[in-house]
Amino acid sequence: MGTENKEEFSLLLKDALAVMYRVSLRLTKDQMDAEDLVAEASIRAWEKFPTLRNHHSFRPWILRICQNLYISTYRKKQREKEPLKESQLLGEDEDFSLFEQLISPLMLDASNPEIAFINALSSEQITKALTSLPEKYKTVVMLCCLEDLPYQEAARILKLPIGTVRSRLHRGRAILQKLLWEVAKEKGIV
Numbered sequence: 001m002g003t004e005n006k007e008e009f010s011l012l013l014k015d016a017l018a019v020m021y022r023v024s025l026r027l028t029k030d031q032m033d034a035e036d037l038v039a040e041a042s043i044r045a046w047e048k049f050p051t052l053r054n055h056h057s058f059r060p061w062i063l064r065i066c067q068n069l070y071i072s073t074y075r076k077k078q079r080e081k082e083p084l085k086e087s088q089l090l091g092e093d094e095d096f097s098l099f100e101q102l103i104s105p106l107m108l109d110a111s112n113p114e115i116a117f118i119n120a121l122s123s124e125q126i127t128k129a130l131t132s133l134p135e136k137y138k139t140v141v142m143l144c145c146l147e148d149l150p151y152q153e154a155a156r157i158l159k160l161p162i163g164t165v166r167s168r169l170h171r172g173r174a175i176l177q178k179l180l181w182e183v184a185k186e187k188g189i190v
Contacts, residue, residue, distance in 0.1 A: 009049050012058040013042060019059065019147060020066055026142050027070045029131060040073075041066040060157045067139065067157065121180060121189065129179040137172030144169050 020041060024034035045062045052061055133141060143154040144165070151169075155162045 005049065008055060009046060012055060013045070013062070016059045016062050020062060023063060023142065023147060024066055024070070026130070026146065027066070027139075029127075037066060037069055037073075041069055044069065057156070060153050063143075063157045064159070121184060121187075125183050125187070126180065129176055129183060132179055133172055133175055137168050137175060140165055140168040141172040141176060145173070 017038065020038045021034055024037040024041075025031065028034045028037055041062060044065050048065075052058065130138065130141070139158060140154060143149045143157060144151065149157070151162050151165050154160075155165045158165065160168075
């Protein structure tokens, strides 16, 4: 690879490292594993960089590499644990909204009951609920909500139609809200 390509790769990688680490950390739930995932993805991206036709799509491309590496490597650890099934979280036609649950006489005085509710939960409780999401929803929620990526970019990263990303995001948010509601009930917050 020429010097020009090395410099371009370095600049593109430097630009993407922060988001790669955040996504990897949310996937692996461990700092060292996240660092390993970022390093391995960087190596794979370096090897495949000459095949990338459009360097403007570097970020989605390298995030896809992280996702694929996670699936093939780090997900094996998850198989040992029994993941929650979607049917345990929401019924087939069930939808869940925190706002509807929080609109009660006690919460009407708050300017935004959802924010007050989330503030009452610890980041550990929120992270645990997020990691409990079924994989197909967790990744979409992570990319669109936590990383604030547009639907189109998330669809490109996950190689899914944009409609699938939107429906999984809607369903994933509903499941996450229900999980947070259950945590709040257990902790006596609501």
